[in-house]
Amino acid sequence: MSIVVVGSVAFDSIETPSGRVDHALGGAATHFALAASYFTQVRVIGVVGEDFTAANEDVLKKRGVDTSGIEHVAGKSFHWTGSYTRTLNEADTLATELNVFETFTPKIPASYRDSEFLFLANIDPKLQARVRREMSKVKMVCGDTMNYWIKDHSAALAEVLVDLDVLLINDGEAKMLAEDANLVRAAQKILEMGVKSLIVKHGEYGATVFFSGRSFPGAKPETCATPFRAPALPLAEVVDPTGAGDSFAGGFFGYLASQNGALTPANFRKAMFYGGVMGSFAVEKFGTERTQKLTRGDIDARFEQFRALSHLD
Amino acid sequence: MSIVVVGSVAFDSIETPSGRVDHALGGAATHFALAASYFTQVRVIGVVGEDFTAANEDVLKKRGVDTSGIEHVAGKSFHWTGSYTRTLNEADTLATELNVFETFTPKIPASYRDSEFLFLANIDPKLQARVRREMSKVKMVCGDTMNYWIKDHSAALAEVLVDLDVLLINDGEAKMLAEDANLVRAAQKILEMGVKSLIVKHGEYGATVFFSGRSFPGAKPETCATPFRAPALPLAEVVDPTGAGDSFAGGFFGYLASQNGALTPANFRKAMFYGGVMGSFAVEKFGTERTQKLTRGDIDARFEQFRALSHLD
Numbered sequence: 060m061s062i063v064v065v066g067s068v069a070f071d072s073i074e075t076p077s078g079r080v081d082h083a084l085g086g087a088a089t090h091f092a093l094a095a096s097y098f099t100q101v102r103v104i105g106v107v108g109e110d111f112t113a114a115n116e117d118v119l120k121k122r123g124v125d126t127s128g129i130e131h132v133a134g135k136s137f138h139w140t141g142s143y144t145r146t147l148n149e150a151d152t153l154a155t156e157l158n159v160f161e162t163f164t165p166k167i168p169a170s171y172r173d174s175e176f177l178f179l180a181n182i183d184p185k186l187q188a189r190v191r192r193e194m195s196k197v198k199m200v201c202g203d204t205m206n207y208w209i210k211d212h213s214a215a216l217a218e219v220l221v222d223l224d225v226l227l228i229n230d231g232e233a234k235m236l237a238e239d240a241n242l243v244r245a246a247q248k249i250l251e252m253g254v255k256s257l258i259v260k261h262g263e264y265g266a267t268v269f270f271s272g273r274s275f276p277g278a279k280p281e282t283c284a285t286p287f288r289a290p291a292l293p294l295a296e297v298v299d300p301t302g303a304g305d306s307f308a309g310g311f312f313g314y315l316a317s318q319n320g321a322l323t324p325a326n327f328r329k330a331m332f333y334g335g336v337m338g339s340f341a342v343e344k345f346g347t348e349r350t351q352k353l354t355r356g357d358i359d360a361r362f363e364q365f366r367a368l369s370h371l372d
Numbered sequence: 373m374s375i376v377v378v379g380s381v382a383f384d385s386i387e388t389p390s391g392r393v394d395h396a397l398g399g400a401a402t403h404f405a406l407a408a409s410y411f412t413q414v415r416v417i418g419v420v421g422e423d424f425t426a427a428n429e430d431v432l433k434k435r436g437v438d439t440s441g442i443e444h445v446a447g448k449s450f451h452w453t454g455s456y457t458r459t460l461n462e463a464d465t466l467a468t469e470l471n472v473f474e475t476f477t478p479k480i481p482a483s484y485r486d487s488e489f490l491f492l493a494n495i496d497p498k499l500q501a502r503v504r505r506e507m508s509k510v511k512m513v514c515g516d517t518m519n520y521w522i523k524d525h526s527a528a529l530a531e532v533l534v535d536l537d538v539l540l541i542n543d544g545e546a547k548m549l550a551e552d553a554n555l556v557r558a559a560q561k562i563l564e565m566g567v568k569s570l571i572v573k574h575g576e577y578g579a580t581v582f583f584s585g586r587s588f589p590g591a592k593p594e595t596c597a598t599p600f601r602a603p604a605l606p607l608a609e610v611v612d613p614t615g616a617g618d619s620f621a622g623g624f625f626g627y628l629a630s631q632n633g634a635l636t637p638a639n640f641r642k643a644m645f646y647g648g649v650m651g652s653f654a655v656e657k658f659g660t661e662r663t664q665k666l667t668r669g670d671i672d673a674r675f676e677q678f679r680a681l682s683h684l685d
Contacts, residue, residue: 147553240460241607241608241609241610242576242606243606243607243608244608244609246606247608261577263555264574264577264578265577265601267606269606285677285680285681286606286681287680287681287682288578288603288606288681288682290601290603290682293555293556293559293580293582293599293601294554294556295554295556295557295560296554296557297554325684325685328684329684332684364598366684367598367600368598368599368600368601369600369601369603369682369683370682370683370684371638371641371642371645371679371683372638
C-alpha cells in the first residue's frame, strides 16, 4: 500500500518563544511524508530549486520516502518566514517567497500510478483537481486547504470537495467554508458539499471527525455514524507548531493506508489517534527535526498515552 | 452522602442568538444544585430577596434539594443581565445588580453540618475561606473562582486554594492565575499553590484534569497520575451557555459524592464525563429549564454518547 502526496517542499524560517531557525526543511508534503513514513510507503510530488541539496532530499530518502516525483528546476525553493511570538495558536506570516512553487505543475511519475491512496496537501484547488483526475484509480483521497482558497477560489475548491473521502481543516476554516459559526452545523454543510467525512482540527484540543451518510469504498455503513473526537496531548512546551496539521494528516492517513484500506470505524478512530500522536511529536522541536528520528516504539508508547488521557477504563 | 453548596441564587436576563429570557432563575448555586441533584442530596447556602417566590424555591425542592440554607431578606435578589450575541464563548455583562447579594454572609444551618462534601461556588474568596473553616470536617472540597477574584483579590484567593481538593476554572482563568500562557505549565503552578487537582474547562472542547502528587483522603496514589481529558458533546445549537460550568461542576461532584467518596481514578474519570453530560444538557435551553426536567435515563444515555465520542472500542 502506498500514498502519493502532492504539495509544497519548502524551507521555513521560523521564530517562536523557544527560539528561531533559518531555512529549515519544511513544507506540507515534507511534514506529511515524514509522519506517514512510519506506517506505509509514501511518494512525493513537488518542486524545488537549486538550493535544495542532496542532504535535504536524504532526510526523506532515509525514511524510505520515494522522492522521484520531486522536480528540480532552476531558481530558488519556496521559502516561508513566520513568527509565533504573538501566539502559538496562529502564525504571523512575515514573508512568502513562492519562487519555483509559483509555477508548480504537478507531474505524476509513471511509477506512482499504482498507488492506492492520495493526499492533496494545501495547494491551488485547480492543481488538486487535476492530480485527482489523473490518479482516478486510487481507493481513497484525503485533502487539506486553507483560508486563502476558501475565500477567493471557492468555485475551484468546490470541484475538489465533491470528490473527497476526507477533508482535514481547522475550526476557523470549517466555519469560514460553511459560513456558519456553529461547528456541528458547519460540518453538516461541508458534508453536503460532497465531502464524505470531515476532520476538524482543534489545535491543542484535538480533532473531531464528522461523517456523512455516504460510505467509503469498502467501508461498512456504520463507518458513517456519530462523530468521534481524538484528544491532543497536553504539552509543557510547544517549540514550533509549524507542520503539526500536516503531521496529523500523515499519521492519520498513513495508519489507515497500513490497514490495507480496511476503513472500519475502529480503524478510522485509531487513525485519528495516530494523527494526534504525530502532531504532538512534530511540535516538540523546530521544523522536521523530531519527526525525522522516531521509532515505531516511540509512536506506540505515545498512542498509549493518548488512550490513558481519554479512556475511562 | 450530601453536598453543601454556597453561592449565588439569582435571576438572569439573557440574550443569545436563539432568543432572550427575562428574570430566569439562575445563579451558580442553583445550576450546581440542580445538576448534582440527579446523583446525591444537595444543600444550598445563599441569599435571596422578596422577589424570590415560592415557585422559584419549588424548582429546587422538586429536585429534592434542601433549601433551608437559603436566607430570605428584604430587598431584591441578585440580578445579572448578559448577552451572547457577539460570541457564545463569552458573555458580555450588561448589568450586575448585586442587591441583597452585596452583603451576603453565609450562615450554615445546623442540619447541614454532617455533610461530607462542600462546593464553594464563585463568590468572594474571603467568604469561601470562612465557610471552609466552619465546615472543617468535610471529606472533600471543590471550588470555583473567576477573573475578578484572581486579578484583584489574589491574597484572599491563595488562602482558599491551599486547601482545595479540586479547583474548577476555565483556560483563561488558569492562565491568568498562573501567569503562564502554556496550560500544562499553568496547571503545574496552580497545583503548587496547594490545589490537589485542577480541572480546566475548555468550553466546547471539554475539560482536562491535572493531578498533583498529593493524594486525596481515601485515594490511592495512582489517582495522582497523568492528566485526563473528557470531551464535550458537539451540539448543533447552543441556546444559552449560562450555567454550563456550574452544571459541569454539579455533575462532576454529584457523581463523585454518590460513590461514597471512593475517589478512585476510575470514578474521577467517570465524574468528569458526568460533568460534561450535565454541561451539555444545561446549554440546550434557557436558564435551568433543561436541567429541571431530566431523568437518570436521559443522563446515562448521554453518558454513553460521550463514551462513543471518545473511545476507540
